[in-house]
Amino acid sequence: MAERALRGARLGTQSFEDERGVEMAPRQEVEYVLPDGRSFTVTMAEDAEVPAEWEDPRSGKMGRLMDGTEPEHKEVKAARTHWDMLLERRSIPELEEILTERLELLRAGEIGPAHLHRPAKSKSKARKRTA
Template sequence: MADRALRGSGLGAKSFEDEVGIEFAARQDVGFDCARGHHFSVTFAAEAELPTLWECPRCGSEAKRSDGVVAEVKEAKPARTHWDMLLERRSIAELEELLAERLDLLRAGELGPGTPDRRTA
């Protein structure tokens, strides 16, 4: 059993290659500060779009850039409601006409809970 044991360094634990002849990509370090006073830096590629917020590796809170760059505020579109989408398809006059038809069917007993709509059947 001892004959088959691997000796020396562990598999994959260390690389014996040196950095001679390797050209690294251009990089830049960006500093961040969190609300709890932690400072850290993150390395990015030189051509990367830099974020304005990053999660603090020590406490997990949101950290802002140390150089004072803040994010641009984007104009948010108002949420479209069901009513807005309905008004895109029908006018108020058409909706009042449909409501009147349905109320007539309901009052005549042709439409109601447990009663299938006979016009569509």
């Protein structure tokens, strides 16, 4: 079994492929400028669509394309909350009425978790007191 063991190979990812005969895709260097004036370059494919902004790999700040134009700012729609969706279906007076009904049921012990309800007095204790 030891004769078939692969010798000299380390654990992990190590490629045994050779780069002879491999032609790299055409590339371009794109330069981005950070707000503080520093710049960094990113290597991209020549036919890639170059974005107007790119995150600096060192600082994490957003850089803008060196000779690029100002990117178009799209109008961002406000996120609809659960409350907004509820108000599309019900009015405030309807919601207050439903809340009142549900609170009455909860206080009466008809709905809700059992551990929140007051234990009912047993009939045997009530009989002993009257006797």
